Amino acid sequence: MTRHRGGAPIPWPIAVPAGIGLGFLTLPLAALLVRAPWTGLGTALGTPEARAALRLSLLTATTATAVCALLGVPLAWVLARGGYRALRLVRALVTLPLVLPPVVGGVALLLAFGRRGVVGHWLDAGVGVRLPFTPAGVVVAEAFVAMPFLVLAVEGALRGADPRLEEAAATLGASRWVTFRRVTLPLVLPGLVAGMVLCWARALGEFGATITFAGSFPGRTRTMPLEVYLALERDPAAAVALSVLLLAVCLAVLVGLRQRWLGGR
Amino acid sequence: MARRAVTLQAHVQVERGSWTLDVDLVAAPGETLGVLGPSAAGKSTLLQALAGLVPLRAGQVSLDGQVLEDAERGHRVAAEHRRVGVLFQDYRLFPHLSALDNVAFGLRCRGASKAQARRVARHWLDTVGLGTSAPVRPGALSGGQAQRVALARALAPAPRLLLLDEPLAALDAGTRAALRSELRARLTDFAGVGLLVTHEPVEAMVLADRLLIIEAGRVVQQGPPAEVARHPRSDYVARLVGLNVVRGTAARTATGHRVRLPDGGEVVAAEGPEGDVFAAVAPAAVALHRHRPEGSPRNTWPGTVTGLEPHGDRARVQVAAAVPLLADVTPAAVAELRLAPGVPVWASVKATEVALYPA
Numbered sequence: 050m051t052r053h054r055g056g057a058p059i060p061w062p063i064a065v066p067a068g069i070g071l072g073f074l075t076l077p078l079a080a081l082l083v084r085a086p087w088t089g090l091g092t093a094l095g096t097p098e099a100r101a102a103l104r105l106s107l108l109t110a111t112t113a114t115a116v117c118a119l120l121g122v123p124l125a126w127v128l129a130r131g132g133y134r135a136l137r138l139v140r141a142l143v144t145l146p147l148v149l150p151p152v153v154g155g156v157a158l159l160l161a162f163g164r165r166g167v168v169g170h171w172l173d174a175g176v177g178v179r180l181p182f183t184p185a186g187v188v189v190a191e192a193f194v195a196m197p198f199l200v201l202a203v204e205g206a207l208r209g210a211d212p213r214l215e216e217a218a219a220t221l222g223a224s225r226w227v228t229f230r231r232v233t234l235p236l237v238l239p240g241l242v243a244g245m246v247l248c249w250a251r252a253l254g255e256f257g258a259t260i261t262f263a264g265s266f267p268g269r270t271r272t273m274p275l276e277v278y279l280a281l282e283r284d285p286a287a288a289v290a291l292s293v294l295l296l297a298v299c300l301a302v303l304v305g306l307r308q309r310w311l312g313g314r
Numbered sequence: 315m316a317r318r319a320v321t322l323q324a325h326v327q328v329e330r331g332s333w334t335l336d337v338d339l340v341a342a343p344g345e346t347l348g349v350l351g352p353s354a355a356g357k358s359t360l361l362q363a364l365a366g367l368v369p370l371r372a373g374q375v376s377l378d379g380q381v382l383e384d385a386e387r388g389h390r391v392a393a394e395h396r397r398v399g400v401l402f403q404d405y406r407l408f409p410h411l412s413a414l415d416n417v418a419f420g421l422r423c424r425g426a427s428k429a430q431a432r433r434v435a436r437h438w439l440d441t442v443g444l445g446t447s448a449p450v451r452p453g454a455l456s457g458g459q460a461q462r463v464a465l466a467r468a469l470a471p472a473p474r475l476l477l478l479d480e481p482l483a484a485l486d487a488g489t490r491a492a493l494r495s496e497l498r499a500r501l502t503d504f505a506g507v508g509l510l511v512t513h514e515p516v517e518a519m520v521l522a523d524r525l526l527i528i529e530a531g532r533v534v535q536q537g538p539p540a541e542v543a544r545h546p547r548s549d550y551v552a553r554l555v556g557l558n559v560v561r562g563t564a565a566r567t568a569t570g571h572r573v574r575l576p577d578g579g580e581v582v583a584a585e586g587p588e589g590d591v592f593a594a595v596a597p598a599a600v601a602l603h604r605h606r607p608e609g610s611p612r613n614t615w616p617g618t619v620t621g622l623e624p625h626g627d628r629a630r631v632q633v634a635a636a637v638p639l640l641a642d643v644t645p646a647a648v649a650e651l652r653l654a655p656g657v658p659v660w661a662s663v664k665a666t667e668v669a670l671y672p673a
Contacts, residue, residue, distance in 0.1 A: 213406055218419070
């Protein structure tokens, strides 16, 4: 009999759906591992297409995460510490990409940053920058979809950080900026790292907004998820192999960061 | 007396919901003010206002001739630009920095190089007796050690005003005594103004040169601790120092000084001033009886015991009579009179035990 800490058995109306839910979440991953072409894995991943897609994915997801951290941490600070009434609206706007269908996000990005977009035609005519269908466009699409994860995680951490410590820092002569850099940021570091991991994972898996805004040009905008989807028709074994690889990368990052930042406390 | 230099001059008015804090104070270099008052009297608000953590509604604060805040002119020096150190009740050490870097923090903020800041910080850690704890994170320090580090951290940037907000309240009794003498030593050496907020009379008596009693946002009494203890001017202070004090109008008569109380009662004293006075009686001078006492001229009141608690080797009895009284009696008397809440008693005080002083 399964027993939790209190010693009482878990009631079956909870235990049964919980078991089914767990199975539902783990079974597809298990199936992926069972059907993976383990012997041909090396050749499937060794193709130039696969390697280009993996390199592009890692590069864009990491760049998008860096962009999100650079813009998202200050945004989270304003949301947590700003003290303006209008911030409730701002928070709702920040959360929107979280619930928005990624394809809609891609369309919206085209209308904003496309060649004839609201901002895009200025970028094109003014500085000669074209975002759609470029690797930079992939980064934009990924950052748009993934930033809310980081902002919400960091805002939560900032709300949990003790404002009395910031008060103490002020009495010691620290300006708001120094306080943020030397007191607040170190205090919210675990939350920031967790937010960055979530953000990175979401960016790595981005599909809808990327294909809508950046297209699927091999080597330029065809990231791993796009490659997996296309390979599924052309060469299903390669698609499975790529999926296993993506799963392995995600697990490695999660496990590694967990031990580094969250495990040792 | 020679005119003393004034370091801190403040008129602090802060609105706090339903009440207003309105306090005037001046202090000379090297002086430590003890701000004493019941909880929610506005003590901590005063401290936060001086530190620049809450804005004044009206008034001004100046330190060493520099105006830190002037509400009328809309002038305000931010907290980080005031040469003010704060010791908080809850230490507020930075958990991610070592004890040494906590102490060095303020020095770094004031422009010292890393090496220089650490050197000065090490000196301060040595001064508070924690030189060996330099590399330790606050999480591994005891409460007393943490507060010593916090004290070193507050003093290291050489503030001109040191604010201490109930610094011993979070500590256990043994640690409290040790840290109290540490604070005393540091405050004695401190060249600036110290301002200690507390609700603990012993702390204030030991550490402060002058007391400021605040009730409901106003100063009700100020003076040297001994003076305040001898001549309390409010019920709160009287209870704090363990005296019975009532206010009334004294007039000389053939049978002694008679003090009429506003509610119609009367207290007889042997001598003293006339007019508006306070009458103080030490609890040890109050005798309790089962029946009405007879004999020499004295004050006698019928009353009821409302409370009883141990007080040193005696028992302190609260009596509701024409005047509310505290009486210190021996345990033998408690047994003999069968004192307990609700028991009717007679209280008596010799006229010579009643001290009168002008209100």
